[in-house]
Amino acid sequence: MSGSQRPVRVRIAPSPTGDPHVGTAYIGLFNLAFARKHGGKFILRIEDTDQTRSTRKSEEMIFRSLRWAGIAYDEGPDIGGPFGPYRQSERLPLYQKEAAELVRRGNAYKCTCTPERLEALREEQKKAKQNPGYDGRCRDRDPAEVDKEIAGGAPHVVRLKVPREGVTVVTDLLRGRVEFENKGIDDQVLLKTDGFPTYHLANVVDDHHMQITHVIRGEEWITSTPKHVLLYAGFGWEAPEFCHLPLLRNEDKSKVSKRKNPTSLVFYERCGILPAALRNYLGMMGWTMPDGREVFTLDEMIANFDLGRISLGGPVFDLKKLFWLNGKYLREVVSTEDYLAALRQSQASDEYLKKVITLVKERVDKLEDFFDYGSYFFCGSVRCDVKELVPKGRTADEIAGALAELVERIDKQFAWNKDVLEQMGRTLADEKGWKAKDLFAPIRVAITAKNATPPLFDTMELIGKEVCRRRLREAIALLRAPPAKDPTPPKAAN
């Protein structure tokens, strides 16, 4: 363990690929608490080394959501700092230089194996019931020969040269000593063909150059930590302390996922969870106040923060308890003035109201009917009638299946606007060979619980992805639920 007394610097390093994740806020909160407790700095670094998936839109949403949640960082792409740039795509020369250095030191090597060969290799290994992993073909070749091939135009990557013998020890602040046999560690790609680093390289290089002292991250990373340890050693750098936090879980204990839980921070903002309540709730995932208090502020958490109080069982993210806690804040700590302000901001901003007005004004002729007509613009769930969900000639099963398919496509599609939605809807209807209205009518009912509404996709765009997604899922559940109990149930035939 390093005995250095460097000033504490910690970071979170989300990748901007999709909606801002509640797990990012969770890990961020613990990093923040740790940094504050020790008078250190908390940094946000954007890990956008995956060119195919990273987007600026997603990155902006991360900034926004963290700001909303009150998880404030001291340094980051949008606010700068002395160790920038804080976006990995802007640090490329550094990784390339360091990768070359590692090759020079003999701890990494160039590899010209094609993705096709690797794919075939994996297939073979799978068939032979061996563990998948790089076979070291280029590792054992004469470097001059490989260089010649590269000079001739062959694309190449740089791989970590993992010792074939021995063990690599990871020291985790919560778990102690964890050993990994080197022969079980793959020769990880460090620099991709496109010249971008992989997570492993970028992460280690940046943590070193940004003088990160403690890496506090999700448990999912623990098995790749030996690679990082090897990298630090390979560079001759002092490694930071590692601390792997338990993962947030779905009800079935699997890693929290959007299929089974709302994972987007946007969801929590939209449904009116108070940032203070969210922080409080996240703070009790795996951690407790020494006196057992369940309601506490961020400052109180910081004052009492101690990694040693973290319990290692993966906590199930329980929406019900979050809602209870939020209710407690709403009724006990928020003044009527603050309540009004929060309501205006979260449920009825002028901006939002204006958009609703443009959709509703031509369909209503007395103001008193406004909220009734457009009730679905102002609520979370909508109680729709199962029977209304199923058009004539279609079965509940079919509709449930179609809506489920729609939700899946929504999940894959980051963008959200009426054109995208309409195209998605029409494509789905076409694929099923359905008339558009056989699909659109159930969607309308699922989203609004009504048959008469403004144009469906305008309505959905305005209501937003998070709320629409939730309502769709609720409709699916309704369709798949066993039929409501009949007072006089017919005798079952089987």
Add this chain to the structure above:
RNA sequence: GUCCCCAUCAUCUAGAGGCCCAGGAUGCGGCCCUUUCAAGGCUGAAACGCGGGUUCGAAUCCCGCUGGGGACACCA
């Protein structure tokens, strides 16, 4: 499959050898309060996965099993 991590009520957890026939909170049931619904108060059901050790004594330490999770990409 291989490697790694984890293991107290349904859920979040307290518990670092005797204070524990296990405490708090959510959720669930009951009662009270109340014009209603909430909220609030009181109250009930509800857990140390199993088997071996160590010890005068184990939820707490050790080992095994079982169970759960995670990781095995030119994604992070």
